Amino acid sequence: MVRWKEKRKKIIGCVLFCMLSFASFGQKETYINPGLLSASATLSPAIMLNRKEVNYYISGFFEGKITKHFSIRGDGYYLLGNAPTKFLKNKISAFIGFQYGYPFGNLELYTGLAPGFTYMQSNVNTANKEFNPSVQLNAGVRYYVWKYFHFTANFLYTHAQMHNLDRVNGMADELVFSVGLGFNFQALKKYRNPESN
Amino acid sequence: MRYFAVIAFCWLTAFGSHAQPLNIKKNQGGLFSLGVRSTSSFFGDVNSFGFGGQMRLQFADRLNTEWFADFTRGNIQHRANRTDYHIGWSVMYYLTKKLAPAVKPYILAGHCFDRTVIVDNSNKSHQIVKNSSAIQAGAGVHFNLTERLDITLIAQYMFHLGKDVHAHIHDDGELDLSMHKGTGIEGHLLLNVGINYKIADLWYGGKKKERK
Numbered sequence: 001m002v003r004w005k006e007k008r009k010k011i012i013g014c015v016l017f018c019m020l021s022f023a024s025f026g027q028k029e030t031y032i033n034p035g036l037l038s039a040s041a042t043l044s045p046a047i048m049l050n051r052k053e054v055n056y057y058i059s060g061f062f063e064g065k066i067t068k069h070f071s072i073r074g075d076g077y078y079l080l081g082n083a084p085t086k087f088l089k090n091k092i093s094a095f096i097g098f099q100y101g102y103p104f105g106n107l108e109l110y111t112g113l114a115p116g117f118t119y120m121q122s123n124v125n126t127a128n129k130e131f132n133p134s135v136q137l138n139a140g141v142r143y144y145v146w147k148y149f150h151f152t153a154n155f156l157y158t159h160a161q162m163h164n165l166d167r168v169n170g171m172a173d174e175l176v177f178s179v180g181l182g183f184n185f186q187a188l189k190k191y192r193n194p195e196s197n
Numbered sequence: 198m199r200y201f202a203v204i205a206f207c208w209l210t211a212f213g214s215h216a217q218p219l220n221i222k223k224n225q226g227g228l229f230s231l232g233v234r235s236t237s238s239f240f241g242d243v244n245s246f247g248f249g250g251q252m253r254l255q256f257a258d259r260l261n262t263e264w265f266a267d268f269t270r271g272n273i274q275h276r277a278n279r280t281d282y283h284i285g286w287s288v289m290y291y292l293t294k295k296l297a298p299a300v301k302p303y304i305l306a307g308h309c310f311d312r313t314v315i316v317d318n319s320n321k322s323h324q325i326v327k328n329s330s331a332i333q334a335g336a337g338v339h340f341n342l343t344e345r346l347d348i349t350l351i352a353q354y355m356f357h358l359g360k361d362v363h364a365h366i367h368d369d370g371e372l373d374l375s376m377h378k379g380t381g382i383e384g385h386l387l388l389n390v391g392i393n394y395k396i397a398d399l400w401y402g403g404k405k406k407e408r409k
Contacts, residue, residue: 066342066343066345066346067342067343069342070342070343070346072392072394096233097233097392098342098346098348098392100342113235113390115233115234115235115248115249115391116248117248132270133235133236133246133247133248133268133269133270134248135235135246135248159246161246161270161272163270163271163272163278163279163280163318164278164316164318164321165275165318166275166276166318166319167275167276167318167319168275169275170272170275
């Protein structure tokens with residue numbers, strides 16, 4: 001019983017220490033400012049909405065903050081090797097659009113819209129390769145842990161459709177999920193030392 | 198790699214220009230901006246979806262011009278596909294003189310050239326191509342996020358002049374592509390949502406020289 005009490009004290013102490021250091025860290029330095037450039041690359045699973053299939057992508061983004069809330073963002077997706085029984089054989093997407101963020105200290109919730117292009121090839125007819133317009137809607141959360149790093153989790157809906165497949169529904173809408181480590185860099189000198197703000 | 202470097206350079210240049218305030222001469226004439234947009238077409242033979250880009254050059258406080266190019270694709274019952282290319286321009290008349298209010302509505306009218314290609318999915322050589330001209334009119338609204346950055350919604354009706362192309366699927370399943378000659382009018386509603394960034398006031402440089 002005594003040992004358990006000691007253990008509990010230690011655990012509570014550790015948690016309090018972490019919370020206090022975390023909070024004080026958050027109060028002193030805020031990295032979400034105009035001029036912040038962010039980028040990341042990660043592995044993303046995707047659920048197809050018109051088929052019972054899951055695809056895997058290498059995904060990445062590059063983003064620049066115009067104001068504390070708004071940024072311009074570019075995204076790219078590359079489909080990893082798929083089984084021949086699946087609908088998609090190849091898919092590469094690129095988007096550019098805007099994003100709105102709600103910063104809470106160094107934590108940011110965001111949502112955005114971006115038009116783009118998608119190159120697709122289906123296992124239904126491998127001779128057919130298409131280049132189609134597409135669009136993405138995304139939402140996510142990010143936590144900036146340091147002036148060069150952040151953690152990110154992103155949900156994304158993409159609309160894309162193949163039009164040249166004969167008597168086959170070419171809808172290729174997907175929900176893409178990605179989690180990972182991102183890199184960030186403050187491009188504007190006046191925001192590089194957040195403590196001074 | 199070369200393209201990536203060019204895109205990265207443009208991105209950083211546009212981004213760098215944000216750090217500077219948007220300097221304008223006496224009025225808003227000369228404001229130059231660039232943007233991208235998603236386009237959806239409704240009420241035509243085929244509902245289609247596409248991507249486009251535009252540049253704007255403003256001539257007066259209330260008068261702006263938009264020069265655009267769109268690429269849309271649509272599906273005809275999974276038997277054929279339709280691709281449309283639009284390149285054209287519109288004159289925009291603002292209902293307010295303010296530079297960047299939160300909401301800036303306008304009306305527009307313009308002209309464009311277009312190319313339509315309909316292809317049979319079962320036989321790619323079975324296709325029909327039409328080049329024509331169109332006029333468009335409608336209304337739009339800028340949602341100004343900052344002085345330089347806006348999101349724009351546009352609804353416009355586009356009338357295509359000249360020849361008209363159609364895909365008919367007969368009861369026996371046969372696909373027939375046809376072109377109706379003459380001076381027919383084919384129309385469809387275009388809905389655009391886009392993002393636009395004001396690069397600079399092109400007339401501003403001249404003013405600086407005058408001052409010197």
